[in-house]
Amino acid sequence: MIVAVFRKARALPFAAVIFLFVLSVSAFASDEEALIRKASQILGPLPASMPSAENPITPEKVRLGKLLFYEPRISIDGTVSCSKCHPLALYAADGLRKSVGHDCVENPRNDPTVFNAASQISEHWTGNRTSVEDQAKQAVTGPPAYGMPSYESAEKILRSYREYRDLFKAAFPSDREPVTIDNFAKAIGAFERTLVTPAPFDSYLKGEKAAMTEQQKRGLSAFMDQGCAGCHSSPFVGGQMYRKFGLFEPYRKYTKSEKVDDGRFAVTKKEADRYVFKTPVLRNVAMTPPYFHDGSVDGLSDAVWIMGKIQLGKDLPKEQVEDIVAFLRALTGKIPEEVMIVPVLPSPE
Amino acid sequence: MIVAVFRKARALPFAAVIFLFVLSVSAFASDEEALIRKASQILGPLPASMPSAENPITPEKVRLGKLLFYEPRISIDGTVSCSKCHPLALYAADGLRKSVGHDCVENPRNDPTVFNAASQISEHWTGNRTSVEDQAKQAVTGPPAYGMPSYESAEKILRSYREYRDLFKAAFPSDREPVTIDNFAKAIGAFERTLVTPAPFDSYLKGEKAAMTEQQKRGLSAFMDQGCAGCHSSPFVGGQMYRKFGLFEPYRKYTKSEKVDDGRFAVTKKEADRYVFKTPVLRNVAMTPPYFHDGSVDGLSDAVWIMGKIQLGKDLPKEQVEDIVAFLRALTGKIPEEVMIVPVLPSPE
Numbered sequence: 001m002i003v004a005v006f007r008k009a010r011a012l013p014f015a016a017v018i019f020l021f022v023l024s025v026s027a028f029a030s031d032e033e034a035l036i037r038k039a040s041q042i043l044g045p046l047p048a049s050m051p052s053a054e055n056p057i058t059p060e061k062v063r064l065g066k067l068l069f070y071e072p073r074i075s076i077d078g079t080v081s082c083s084k085c086h087p088l089a090l091y092a093a094d095g096l097r098k099s100v101g102h103d104c105v106e107n108p109r110n111d112p113t114v115f116n117a118a119s120q121i122s123e124h125w126t127g128n129r130t131s132v133e134d135q136a137k138q139a140v141t142g143p144p145a146y147g148m149p150s151y152e153s154a155e156k157i158l159r160s161y162r163e164y165r166d167l168f169k170a171a172f173p174s175d176r177e178p179v180t181i182d183n184f185a186k187a188i189g190a191f192e193r194t195l196v197t198p199a200p201f202d203s204y205l206k207g208e209k210a211a212m213t214e215q216q217k218r219g220l221s222a223f224m225d226q227g228c229a230g231c232h233s234s235p236f237v238g239g240q241m242y243r244k245f246g247l248f249e250p251y252r253k254y255t256k257s258e259k260v261d262d263g264r265f266a267v268t269k270k271e272a273d274r275y276v277f278k279t280p281v282l283r284n285v286a287m288t289p290p291y292f293h294d295g296s297v298d299g300l301s302d303a304v305w306i307m308g309k310i311q312l313g314k315d316l317p318k319e320q321v322e323d324i325v326a327f328l329r330a331l332t333g334k335i336p337e338e339v340m341i342v343p344v345l346p347s348p349e
Numbered sequence: 350m351i352v353a354v355f356r357k358a359r360a361l362p363f364a365a366v367i368f369l370f371v372l373s374v375s376a377f378a379s380d381e382e383a384l385i386r387k388a389s390q391i392l393g394p395l396p397a398s399m400p401s402a403e404n405p406i407t408p409e410k411v412r413l414g415k416l417l418f419y420e421p422r423i424s425i426d427g428t429v430s431c432s433k434c435h436p437l438a439l440y441a442a443d444g445l446r447k448s449v450g451h452d453c454v455e456n457p458r459n460d461p462t463v464f465n466a467a468s469q470i471s472e473h474w475t476g477n478r479t480s481v482e483d484q485a486k487q488a489v490t491g492p493p494a495y496g497m498p499s500y501e502s503a504e505k506i507l508r509s510y511r512e513y514r515d516l517f518k519a520a521f522p523s524d525r526e527p528v529t530i531d532n533f534a535k536a537i538g539a540f541e542r543t544l545v546t547p548a549p550f551d552s553y554l555k556g557e558k559a560a561m562t563e564q565q566k567r568g569l570s571a572f573m574d575q576g577c578a579g580c581h582s583s584p585f586v587g588g589q590m591y592r593k594f595g596l597f598e599p600y601r602k603y604t605k606s607e608k609v610d611d612g613r614f615a616v617t618k619k620e621a622d623r624y625v626f627k628t629p630v631l632r633n634v635a636m637t638p639p640y641f642h643d644g645s646v647d648g649l650s651d652a653v654w655i656m657g658k659i660q661l662g663k664d665l666p667k668e669q670v671e672d673i674v675a676f677l678r679a680l681t682g683k684i685p686e687e688v689m690i691v692p693v694l695p696s697p698e
Contacts, residue, residue: 070436070438071438072436072439072443072444073444077445077449078443078444078445079443079445079449083436083438087419087421087432087691088691088693089416089419089420089432089691089692089693089694090421090694091693091696094421094427094428095421095422095427096427096428100426100428103453104452104453286696287693287696289697298697299697300697332696335693337690340690340691340692340693341686341689341690341691342436342437342438342689342690342691343438343689344437344438344440344636344684344689345438345439347440347635347636347681348638348647348648348649
């Protein structure tokens with residue numbers, strides 16, 4: 001269009017050329033503005049943290065929670081801590097098809113990252129944990145997690161460290177007995193509620209147009225226009241609803257899935273919840289293969305194409321799949337430096 | 350003595366009082382100087398790193414080695430990296446009686462910290478690894494470690510990451526094929542050779558007399574006078590020789606040991622090496638329970654008393670045991686901040 005304008009330039013008065021040029025640039029600009037506006041409505045930039053009315057974030061809780069995140073000595077075999085299945089070096093996921101808990105007990109499903117995870121409608125693929133606090137608490141006695149015989153047995157161990165007694169007291173000053181599993185869960189929850197990883201996509205939404213490539217912008221556009229964002233919505237690009245996995249075709253047709261997973265049916269026992277899972281958060285998805293609830297797909301391009309087939313009933317062209325993957329890479333965030341510093345755990349007296 | 354001097358002060362000319370006072374203070378000072386001199390000869394302050402002629406430390410190797418230290422994707426079940434058994438949050442030991450490798454295979458012995466470990470005569474309790482590089486290399490195919498079927502299978506995985514290809518090339522620029530297990534071992538070795546943790550004891554040897562408490566100084570003195578330092582020598586306070594464990598009495602008399610361990614006999618097949626182990630490094634010993642080759646003792650005081658009984662034939666009085674434990678706490682070092690920052694591992698393309 002610009003070329004055409006310039007071809008005719010000789011025959012036009014100078015003022016008209018300028019007018020048409022400005023008009024066409026504005027059209028591009030307003031296309032991009034429209035994309036940003038739409039993406040801001042459907043998705044939106046990450047907040048600075050993921051607060052909770054029930055568990056206000058305080059520096060004391062976060063400090064304690066970060067220590068507890070690494071604490072394996074309250075697991076039945078001494079090997080399990082949050083960081084076992086959420087190692088920060090792998091973007092707080094573990095790279096396995098299914099995580100392993102104490103004594104190599106396999107978890108039923110693939111491990112999501114704990115980054116940007118605390119503002120979902122629930123936790124776990126089937127939503128059987130109401131919050132990150134609930135998840136942390138139940139992990140302590142969970143058979144494929146810490147595997148402790150009781151909350152009391154874990155509390156007893158925590159209380160044996162003077163440093164923990166002091167830190168719990170500082171984090172929960174009004175509690176008569178601060179060292180409890182509920183407070184353990186609150187401290188870890190508070191820490192996890194700070195784990196947001198702003199990405200190029202957020203910079204883009206905030207007006208930094210060079211933060212995403214043209215391919216990533218096409219991918220963002222396709223992600224919304226093709227219907228992906230219908231379920232993967234909110235600043236977390238997911239985590240806000242439950243959906244049947246395999247709307248158009250069974251997922252096992254395209255994956256390496258070994259067995260049928262009833263999904264949320266196991267939680268609600270409602271027939272309508274069979275094969276239903278929580279739509280996962282797609283923040284940092286490029287850093288956390290393998291994919292799907294059973295980790296049955298290794299490649300992100302494959303995962304995107306399969307989602308098109310089974311959830312949208314569309315055979316997305318290869319080029320568009322790559323555009324969407326490029327956009328998903330723009331969701332790879334920067335991990336705050338402070339988060340990557342490992343704390344030293346309390347030592348015995 | 351000083352009191353006696355002052356009682357007589359009235360009867361003495363002033364100059365004589367001053368003379369006697371200075372004399373007694375000098376006696377204390379020279380006692381302390383003698384302690385520092387002796388400790389500097391037998392033990393000595395930590396060096397800045399633990400270099401090796403065969404594997405010079407370079408920033409490029411250290412950078413790569415630190416990533417590889419956290420890399421679980423080259424283990425047969427995807428869960429084992431150096432950091433699994435050497436988590437920095439627990440001073441690079443794992444707190445277990447015996448470490449567990451891939452698929453929960455139990456290691457034959459307790460896990461030492463990798464801090465200050467690279468200048469020993471050998472690695473592992475029985476000395477069956479010649480160096481930290483040899484340890485890292487053999488861990489890849491070791492049945493209770495990474496459990497890979499071959500070095501090639503691990504190399505193939507590492508080569509699949511562009512970032513690793515670049516980092517190996519930068520660290521080993523003259524190699525035609527830089528991504529090899531030998532270079533993996535050299536990079537991890539170079540990283541580990543930087544892991545020194547200077548402690549209050551080092552400050553004390555360098556003249557900062559307030560760096561250790563009076564109890565710690567008594568403990569240091571006892572540690573040398575009672576004979577502990579006869580085997581736990583060098584700046585690493587151990588790691589320089591092999592010794593029979595249970596010279597005066599069998600160790601199992603006092604520990605929770607479950608079975609007989611032939612020790613270095615398994616390596617050399619020499620009868621003289623039965624029950625012989627490498628004297629462990631005692632740097633950071635207070636942070637790395639449980640104790641002994643089989644992790645059969647939980648408390649540091651117990652461990653010290655047992656060592657007195659079975660290695661020195663002495664029933665060390667409780668007070669002296671506590672003095673020695675206090676000294677051992679002065680070996681708890683400061684971990685360099687840079688070391689505690691977890692790196693993000695390469696992501697798939």
